Amino acid sequence: MTEERSDAWAAEAIRRVGMRGPQTVPTPLRRLPLPGIRGIEVYLKDESAHPTGSMKYRLVRAMFREAIAGGAIEAGTPVIAATSGAVAVAGAHFASLLGLDFTAVVPARTPGEVLARIEGEGGRWQVAERPPAAVQEEARALAERLGGHFLDHFTDAERAVAVCGEPTIADEIFVQLGRERHPVPEWIVTGAGTGATSATVGRHLRRHGHPTRLTVVDPENSAYFPAWASGCGDYTTGMPSRIPGIGRPRTEPGFLPTVIDLMIPVPDAASVAALRWLRTVAGIEAGPATGTNVWGVCHLVARMREAGVRGSVVTLIGDTAGPYLNTHLSPSWVRARGLDPAPYEADIERFFRTGEWPI
Template structure:
């Protein structure tokens, strides 16, 4: 166990922190928007942080040891990062994912030596992952339950701590808003709790795609809410996950799927870095918040996340024919976002 924890700590030392990029907004707005580029992690996504925390949680809890088969239920990116860490530690890894998961993510998991088991829907991943772990005498990482407890939200170089440290020299160092998506809910829980713990006035907004249960759960306070599930990979869930903590979140905004994909393209155009669609969801919410601040005559800063790289979605969200086949309309949203950023709307 000691050697495995040392390996994970060494990986952190080898990897520099991710960059905080300025996103260009009209100067007249008086708002600064920053995008934290989590795609620069070794495994290419925000989930690199979570995967490492989940492995440490299992190791120090005495659940992972030499030869343990490690299993996860995932929409893809978490499993990619977990496959990387399983390979680093010499452990067998199995990812259970919905059949709709992008082919590129499956290839990445298999490239790290993992095995992929595909099920028909996002709602079916939990029971299958638990069954496989039990049959193998292994360990179910269970990101949806453990994300909010495995991550040290008080600091220890978590994503919230990193954001506030990187913002220290900016003209509005304490963000008015931090905008994230929610898949497990762990990132929003970490940032919101840290912001309170550090005695800041920063508020946290969650962008929630169509078909997710999180927005209604936040509005009603009910944890038994269910929904059809999200078409935006990585965020939104058909049920309210244990790591989603609505009481610490200040706003949850439902975002149209077409707007999320349009936002993805706008980030690629304006930053020169092509992200996945969950980043587009984040951008839409961040721009809405900026517009509300401008209308109130406020200045300040907003921070959001570039969650993962668009190369994982070249055959899906970046493929116009695929998007059309899903019945998703993007063009009007894309025109509206461009017009707003160009000062025409």
């Protein structure tokens, strides 16, 4: 391909990827009712409204834009990722949009529902031959053999969003809140998977001088909370998170503890309890990471209420409930993992009804 044709393909590819972005329609900002509390509003930024149903769509979109702009992805370049989650689904979506082959290298026990979603977006998958901890290396080696591009979301997502992710999720939040009673939130609550979203929000708050503080919630087994609390930048636990999309057995390069004001460790059973409450009481179809977020929101709203502070809190709906009907929303699956959400469900129900929260 000549240089002129290569440049033309890149320009058209970036345009097509950009047409699927938030410049056209920002994801909705939904209000969560708090019948037992006055003067505090909670909003859910619904990232499940993206075409692939997950906030990872936003990260992968930025990664494709940066890779195309830098020449790492050209016409005919195969794209490879090492994940069985929402990143793979979004990667398949954008590769198909550009007429590129996409392969996800997935762990052996990846649910069939996830594999079907990858295929549904036009991608392929292959089961990793190595243990789960080595899936990244296997995918990288495959990309090298095929002359393709390795979509390394743990290393590249935070930088790609900073360079090619505008408008960011933080940009959208502040524009949308500008029409509300409390346009500058007291807190924004996120989880951390790659760390890109919390880094994006934290940088935005500091760059614009907002008094808003950033909280990151962290599930069991994750390295992020102990890394933040101890100041150890390479903290590892060696244990996988049971909450898809957030929590890691090691601190990833995109995690920026210096922009985080508070971290809240959340028991996995509490995440499941909040997930169930959202679905059965609030009528919100969301994934387990949203449950983790909402548990953190309850903690913060209770602090605000006790201190007599009025204002707003914003968190994210990371993805939809559909992929978790046979896992986190299945009572037998939850019991098999030794989780008991019942006490936490009682706490959440009482909080939203009365405003009371356990110390």
